Amino acid sequence: MNWVLLTEVFVTLFVIMDPVGTIPIFLSLTGGRSVQVARRAAWQAVAVSFGVICTFAFFGQQILEYLHISLPALQCAGGLLLLLVALELLTGKEEGPTATADTNVALVPLGTPLLAGPGAIVATMVFSKKVDGFTEFAAVALGVILVHVSLWLAMRFSLPILRLxxxxxxxxxxxxxGLLLSAIAVQMVADAVRAFIAGEG
Known part of the structure; x- marks a missing residue:
């Protein structure tokens, strides 16, 4: 096992995906729902995020090249999507479209782009390029799995807080x-615009 690579993958993705910072957003999006529905949303969001991350780890470069999408464009789109959700939370309209279908909360915005956002996708794609044997593959895979276990634990144990x-x-x-999410969204868009100006898009 390549412990250095494993630690690098885990720490990088942990900081980007931020399990602790996910808790208030998860609580706000699952407020008013039953405990069973909130628990289902937690594991569904983690499953969606894990699926997206794995897909881009294996096929990310090919997908973006086939669709002629640059990484800054992906980042900007994710930021705008998060900004829409943040505005709903800030203006008190989260009871609208977000609450009509339980799976919607897990898929969007929790699963993606909040957890499996452009930052996590790009980081995973970079780490996947370092894989040239089973040892590196195991390190990257275990790092991704451990981060998603951390995400699930953070959301799972936020439910007692919700009841309290x-x-x-x-x-x-x-x-x-909503305020935190809007700041994250604006930062994502600003980084994308900076990348476009620098000629990376």
Whole structure:
């Protein structure tokens, strides 16, 4: 096992995907739902993220080249999508389209682009280029798995917090999450614009 590569993969993806920072957003998006639905959303979001990450690890470069999509364009699209969700949370309209289908919360925005966003996708694609044998493959794969286990644990154990803070607390967390999410979205778009100006797009 290549422990140095494993540590590098885990730490990099942990910082980018931020399991702790996901908790307030998860609580705001699952507020008002039953515990069973929230738990289902947690593992579905992690499953979606894991599937997206694995797909881009194996076929990411080919997918982007086939569709003629640059990485900055992907990052900008993810940022704009997150910004729409953030505006819904900030303006109190999260009870609308987000709440109509339980699976929607797990797929978008939790699974992607919040967890499996452009940053995590690009990082995974870079790490996958370092694989030239089973040892490196095992290190990258285990790093990705451990990060997703951390994400699931963070969301799974946020549910007792949800029961404790009740409706008024969820409203406060929702507004804070919307603010944080909007900042993340704007930063993603700004990084994409900077990359376009630098000629990387």
């Amino acid at each position: 803070i009740r409706e008024s607390g969820v409203l406060l967390v929702t507004r804070i999450a």
